[in-house]
Every structure is written in structure tokens, then in C-alpha cells.
Amino acid sequence: MIQVRGLKKRLRSQQVLNGLDIDLPDGHTVVIIGQSGTGKSVFLKHLIGLMRPDAGSIHVDGERVDPLREREWAPVRRKFGMLFQGAALFDSMRVFENVAFPLRERGGLTVEQIRERVMHALSLVDLDGSEDKYPAELSGGMRKRVGLARAIVGEPKYLLYDEPTTGLDPVTADTINELILRLRDSLRVTSIAVTHDMASAFKIGDRIVMLYGGKNYFEGTIEETKATDDPIVRQFITGQAEGPLTAKNRR
Ligand SMILES: Nc1ncnc2c1ncn2[C@@H]1O[C@H](COP(=O)(O)OP(=O)(O)OP(=O)(O)O)[C@@H](O)[C@H]1O
Ligand SMILES: [Mg+2]
Incomplete structure (x- = not known):
């Protein structure tokens, strides 16, 4: 399994990750949702050593990987397959x-x-x-x-998907969802998928994590996510223009 604790990353003048805690248990598919620019892709890059955190820790199968040097990353990276955004x-x-x-x-x-x-x-x-x-x-x-x-x-033991359905029509997107489910069952991989396609998130995930403010703002099963009355999560999953996530309502 993968354990992420207190992950912080500043890029240029922006505190992108600000104390992110996530557990990714074996055999599950965790879907990470969140607005554009909240650091979802940045987070995935930390898991495969393409970015290094400023603070915090990442354990993969019990081994702490974040302090590893470049050549020590090779055997860890072999555990991962990644579908990059685009x-x-x-x-x-x-x-x-x-x-x-x-x-x-x-x-x-x-x-x-x-x-x-x-x-x-x-x-x-x-x-x-x-x-x-x-x-x-x-x-x-x-x-x-x-x-x-x-x-x-x-x-790989772990499959990372960055926006697997973005840019596809709904029917083609769903064939990708079906494929992800099929791979989960035939290869028995643990998957982490990043998406803002909620239909895809609810179909392929068994846990949802919402990234907000550089943190794990909300986490739950599909049912818990659909039922939550948290206004920020609700606005995101229902895709409303008006609400606490909207720029004009933020300081
Ligand atoms: N290599 C980099 N150098 C500087 N800033 C970066 C770098 N990579 C990402 N960022 C910044 O970090 C923030 C988070 O980027 P990230 O790509 O993780 O967003 P995202 O949540 O994946 O968004 P999207 O849903 O649009 O893909 C953005 O403000 C982005 O401009
Ligand atoms: Mg991204």
C-alpha cells in the first residue's frame, strides 16, 4: 500500500500541496477529484519520483521513498504504470x-x-x-x-491514471472506464485515478478523495460522496457554477 503524510510542495510562489495525507490501500481504486490547478497531477508525479516534496513522507509497500536518490528510484518506479494526462x-x-x-x-x-x-x-x-x-x-x-x-x-502493482477520460465523448469515455475496470479485475492492480469526470469517478472508484487547499479535504466511499452535504464537495460533484468553489466567492 501507499501512505502519504503531510506532503508539501511549493511551485513558484504557490503552495500547491499543503500537508496532504492519503492512504492508498492494496486492491482498491482511489479516485482523486478537485478543481483544475489544485495539484492532482503534481501529486501523482510525487508518487513516481518525478517531483520531490518540500516536506512530508511517502511510503510504498513500507519503504520510505521520498528521500531516495535518482538511481535508487528505478526499482520503485518499476512498481508503477502511469497513463499521463493527454x-x-x-x-x-x-x-x-x-x-x-x-x-x-x-x-x-x-x-x-x-x-x-x-x-x-x-x-x-x-x-x-x-x-x-x-x-x-x-x-x-x-x-x-x-x-x-x-x-x-x-x-505494475500500481496503476496511475491522470485524466483517463478527459477530452473523449461520453461513449468513448465509458469504454475507457470499462477497460479500467477490466484491467483492475484481470491484473489485480491497485489504482489511483485523477479526474474531474464525475461519471467516470463514480464508475471506476471505490473511494473518492477531494483535493482542496492543498489537502485531503474530503474522503469517502461513492455512497458517502454522493450523500455528503459539504457545500464544496457538493458544488464540485454537481458541477454548479455558483457556490463556495467559485472564484468570486473566495477571498
Ligand atoms: N513544473 C511546474 N513548475 C511550476 N508550477 C507548476 C509545475 N507543475 C505544476 N505547476 C503548478 O501547480 C499547480 C497544480 O498543477 P497540477 O498540474 O497538479 O494541477 P491539476 O490539479 O492536475 O489540474 P488539471 O485538472 O487542470 O490537470 C498549478 O498552479 C500549476 O501551474
Ligand atoms: Mg492535471
Whole structure:
């Protein structure tokens, strides 16, 4: 499991994370919600060592990882697969090479083993036959699925999703939700998903955490989240323009 305590991060003049506490228990899917710019992507980057906290601690399977040096991060990163916001594919590489990328970086596999794993990952995301295409030839939903295949190809214990459905039409978005559920069941991964798509959050998550003010402002099951009368959480999940989250109501 992952335990985050008192995480603080200042970027430029902004205190983005301000004492964030989160537990991510094995076997669960925790969905992190919150307004644009509240630090959701910044938080995910801390989990894989792409950003270092100013204060606080992160434990992964009991090991404290935040003070690790760059080369000590490699074995920890291997536990993670990440679907980046916007998929972040390499446009000059074919689908096959995009998915093979983390395996090649890691080393230790034969050409044949890499081929087998890449083709298996592509079939898990229903992209058999697309390995020779370039990202520019794919629809938004297909690009997300390539990103997903790349995230799972290393057989991670933890899967991180940054906005897996953003920018997709509702039907395509739901095929991604279904895929995330299917991967959870077939790979038995622990997932952390960041989203502001509430339909997706309620479908794929079993716990919801709302980030606000750099902290874990609210946490609950789907039922607890839907039933809460906290005005900030309510405004966010119902998508109302008027309320305590709206800029003009803030100091
Ligand atoms: N590398 C960076 N350098 C400086 N500031 C940064 C950096 N990365 C993020 N920030 C700032 O930190 C804040 C949080 O950014 P973050 O990307 O985590 O937001 P988010 O919650 O993921 O938003 P969105 O829902 O729009 O993706 C923003 O104000 C952003 O400008
Ligand atoms: Mg983000």
C-alpha cells in the first residue's frame, strides 16, 4: 500500500500541496477529484519520483521513498504504470515502439519477450492489429488505450491514471472506464485515478478523495460522496457554477 503524510510542495510562489495525507490501500481504486490547478497531477508525479516534496513522507509497500536518490528510484518506479494526462505518446514512434518503450528502458528482456508482452498489452486494451500505426493515425480514445497499454506492459502493482477520460465523448469515455475496470479485475492492480469526470469517478472508484487547499479535504466511499452535504464537495460533484468553489466567492 501507499501512505502519504503531510506532503508539501511549493511551485513558484504557490503552495500547491499543503500537508496532504492519503492512504492508498492494496486492491482498491482511489479516485482523486478537485478543481483544475489544485495539484492532482503534481501529486501523482510525487508518487513516481518525478517531483520531490518540500516536506512530508511517502511510503510504498513500507519503504520510505521520498528521500531516495535518482538511481535508487528505478526499482520503485518499476512498481508503477502511469497513463499521463493527454497520453503523452511519442509521435515519431509507431504504436509498438511506444508500448515497448518502458521495457526497453528497463532492459533484461529478449526481442521476442518484448514482442510477446507488447502484443499481449495491446490485446488487453483491444488494439490488436494497430501496432504499426503512428499516434497521428489514431482517434483520441485509441491514443488513450495505447497510453494504457504502455502503462500496463511492465506488469505494475500500481496503476496511475491522470485524466483517463478527459477530452473523449461520453461513449468513448465509458469504454475507457470499462477497460479500467477490466484491467483492475484481470491484473489485480491497485489504482489511483485523477479526474474531474464525475461519471467516470463514480464508475471506476471505490473511494473518492477531494483535493482542496492543498489537502485531503474530503474522503469517502461513492455512497458517502454522493450523500455528503459539504457545500464544496457538493458544488464540485454537481458541477454548479455558483457556490463556495467559485472564484468570486473566495477571498
Ligand atoms: N513544473 C511546474 N513548475 C511550476 N508550477 C507548476 C509545475 N507543475 C505544476 N505547476 C503548478 O501547480 C499547480 C497544480 O498543477 P497540477 O498540474 O497538479 O494541477 P491539476 O490539479 O492536475 O489540474 P488539471 O485538472 O487542470 O490537470 C498549478 O498552479 C500549476 O501551474
Ligand atoms: Mg492535471
